[in-house]
């Protein structure tokens with residue numbers, strides 16, 4: 001059903017040797033490798049179709065526009081949004097959140113208001129809100145978590161009040177692997193009519209997401225973390241919210257009419273898409289979504305869960321091993337430290353064995369502070385990783401431990 005050998009053949013980079021060893025790529029949380037169909041779609045579009053979208057009456061422009069808009073429909077279906085008007089193309093999660101923080105902030109946030117984020121947010125779901133708070137004289141409130149990285153929902157409920165304007169929460173922590181109870185986070189906010197943004201950068205690649213079932217108001221993700229190209233991402237927003245938000249950037253495409261006296265704005269989704277979009281990337285993103293859909297998001301989830309559970313079991317046998325995050329509801333990201341070996345030393349030595357992992361604070365300095373550490377080593381799995389690669393990681397860690 002899920003033939004890992006065939007799957008791996010779709011990713012040419014996986015057959016590379018690094019320092020004369022087979023590459024073991026375990027930095028999928030940072031970015032994923034690309035299957036042939038994604039790269040070929042880009043090459044084909046540049047060679048055979050390329051023209052600016054939405055602007056030309058000529059054949060190529062029409063064709064490029066059709067591909068671009070068909071990609072929006074592919075994204076809509078993939079996340080089960082109600083309408084393509086709810087799918088905004090951006091450069092990635094970071095831009096999606098900045099768009100929302102600016103636009104939502106302009107319309108709805110005033111002095112003394114509060115924005116709720118969680119302890120385990122990526123900097124891109126903290127700093128844009130902080131900047132908004134500084135602009136508007138609003139205040140950031142933080143949902144606390146337990147030592148093993150589980151959000152404190154009671155404390156969360158007590159943070160919500162009539163001054164809370166929006167709640168922003170990661171679906172899956174990029175450091176701890178925690179799958180947050182976002183259904184509960186959303187439901188509790190909605191009892192007080194507070195909208196919720198879910199940062200889906202680390203959930204979308206690993207399991208099926210459904211906007212209508214989740215009922216979040218906004219949702220952000222990046223193409224490059226789900227086997228698509230860099231430079232493209234999505235902000236989903238419920239249509240009635242997006243209708244009420246002012247544009248983020250001004251320019252071509254986002255307008256209906258422009259005069260020096262008065263400019264009117266385009267309808268959704270174009271109101272938020274000023275300038276030439278990366279239409280080659282949107283087309284390739286659709287190819288990536290088609291690719292994971294054909295494999296089956298449920299199959300991908302099962303495969304990565306097997307890798308994660310196996311890795312956690314094998315790694316916890318290593319003396320001095322400290323794995324961060326919860327033992328349940330743990331997605332395909334494992335952050336760890338061994339004894340007092342510095343994360344950078346561990347990462348550098350694993351690299352010499354051909355094993356690519358991430359080290360450092362993972363753009364989550366407040367979380368590091370909460371855990372009382374400077375950084376971790378992070379192994380993150382993708383749909384093409386194997387149990388043998390987990391063994392290579394475990395053996396690699398053991399070798400490094402022996403060296404110390």
Ligand code: PLP
Pocket residue numbers: 029030091092093094095122124125170172173174199201202222
């Ligand atoms: N949010 C989370 C949870 C992430 O893991 C990341 C990237 O690592 C981001 C946001 C930012 O994504 P991007 O750099 O693609 O905009």
